[in-house]
Amino acid sequence: GENVEQHPSTLSVQEGDSAVIKCTYSDSASNYFPWYKQELGKGPQLIIDIRSNVGEKKDQRIAVTLNKTAKHFSLHITETQPEDSAVYFCVGTGTASKLTFGTGTRLQVTL
């Protein structure tokens, strides 16, 4: 099955700085890569996703890049704000329709 590795496990940035979270996956058949954000006391929520036929996707301050050759994808958050503080999960799909989650990155944005 799919194996997803995520780094770093914790990330602290100052407000206004950028944050980058990186993931690698194992199944070359994976073609869909969503990112989820989990705020304290809530379930994960989809924030952005990318399909394997594109290399980059952007939504306001959030962007995701995909390198299929190297089997890695990254989440980029620019101009971070305190409300960006949360746990972020990258996800791989493999050949099955179920999702395989990374181990999560706890992002803390300090004032």
Place this chain on the structure above:
Amino acid sequence: DVKVTQSSRYLVKRTGEKVFLECVQDMDHENMFWYRQDPGLGLRLIYFSYDVKMKEKGDIPEGYSVSREKKERFSLILESASTNQTSMYLCASRTTLGLGYTFGSGTRLTVV
């Protein structure tokens, strides 16, 4: 607003008890999933269901079972709770053709 509702936010159960975790979605989704979330391990899939009466084992099904008698409801059952099942349990759903999951807020289960 679409919703996945988990019946309890916090539960405390004793070792050996039979525990039911309930999940209801109001989006007419075919697929439903149960995950457990532990620090440093991310979300791990326990069981999932593609439709009513159907169930499939996930990555860590041992010690758990599920029931899907109605489309909107997916129950996770701990036949005999053990302390290593203390965790956060998350339910999710999606349409068959959809990709994104909608998650509930989770049930934090403590087994003492």
